[in-house]
Amino acid sequence: MPTPDLPLEALVDLRRYPLLDPDGAAFAAVVAEAREGLAELGAAELPGFLTEEGLAAVLADAIEVEPLGYRNAGPATAYLALPDQEAPPGHPRRWLGHAAVRAVAWDLFPPSSPLRRLYEWEPMLRFIEQVLDRGTLYRYADPLGGLNLASMGAGDELQWHFDQTDFVVSLAVRDADDGGDFEVVPRIRTADDERYDEVAAVLGGDRSRVVTLGLTPGTLLVFEGRHSLHRVSPIGGATTRLIGLLGYDTAPGTMSSDLLKQLRYGRTEPVAR
Template identity: 30%
Template sequence: MAVQEEINLATIIDLQKHPINDDHYREKCKVELDKSGVLVLDNFLYEGSIKSILSEAKKQENLAYYCVNEHNVYLNPFDKNLSKNHPRNKTVTSSKGCITDDQVPKKSSLRALYNSLKFKDFLCDVLDETVLYKYDDNLSSINIHFAKEGQELGWHFDNSSFAITLLIQKPKAGGQFEYIRQFRNSNIKDNNYDGVLNLLNGNCIPEKLTMENGTLVLFRGKDAIHRVTPTIGDRTRILSVLAYNSRPDVSLSESARMTFFGKLY
């Protein structure tokens, strides 16, 4: 079983460029993530793997649930005790399509990557986690996001301590990942309202990531505010989110499943 997994992994990941089993490589990745809050691994998957995953995504795109959400950057309920112009209550827009874990083919290279023990072991070392678990519901572990022309992900902080994404298809233009590190301190409940207001008024210059197809990104977004700018052109931006938990038996809340997936099961 373990041998078979290694064979499969070696056909998916470019292990020459990204030797995820090597302790020195893992330490190098961890240092970079700890230093800058983001780890960008270009050409993580072989071109053939990405083409296969892209073909699967396009075949399933008609199943995607599209939604437009108005939310604040904190992804929390609005505070009625504050004005509509307060940063806690100012709204941004997120719009995308999404297919859920149960719609990803069982034999997909994407699922093989997600389930790989070696891949999860690599992630644990880099993220400083003891163990990683899939979501307990059948929708949330692997998601594929589709952003057609004009669709975007508005400014926000993540609720989770880390995010893992794989770019499957870049758009012709737009779809730029932008972020500002250490923009709040959630540990002491400092929400940096003044900084957020400046950002929403266009007075801050964020950092930008350049990504090609097959790029794996590990990102700490709990205190780093970030967004994806609107897609420009007729080529859909397609991105997979690989979602894990540090505890077993965790499901995404029913309200979140209805909001993002349009269904509970």
């Protein structure tokens, strides 16, 4: 049985990712490589971030809290807004895909949860801050949205979309039996060029520019999804795909809107513990 109180130092592979030695050469090399990934692909994949023991502890904890999650499913657009009925037929802003995911909110993780302790660990925050290189980083103030476990089962998927945040930090915990691939079309749009024709081609099934990220369990991923179209392909099999989502922002005090909370967690207020 994995020990729930495994020290954080045993959770992360500190030989490969020396979070406790931020002034050392090895730390600098890891950060440099991750930044390279962000610059080239908008994604920094850090495989083997968790130790084998650490992954086992995070998985056991995730299986424990998974049933507490709230399932949200329905049609969704690539722009995470309502379909634009003014746009001509076939326009990407009118396209609808399918989204289905179960999310466990931060307030439902017990204090002993290894995923929660990792999220709340200062060296973790400082490491992500270095990788992103966007200035001081803060955890979300949102007691629901700060940390999430996302669980997806048979038939679930996340439609092609652009994120509405600059970056997302996730930790791969368990693969599905089939599908559940994280597929990306890097930098398909820019801040001032929507490139609707290219987006429409991907939504229409063009796979020529699709990159699939490996995301072996235990991998930490820093992903910039505002300009890269991405999706999670439909899942098959009985094993749910589990991912930890670690909410950080470059401004303090980040809260989700009540509308988003209601949609994602089925409530707006944290549970009393």
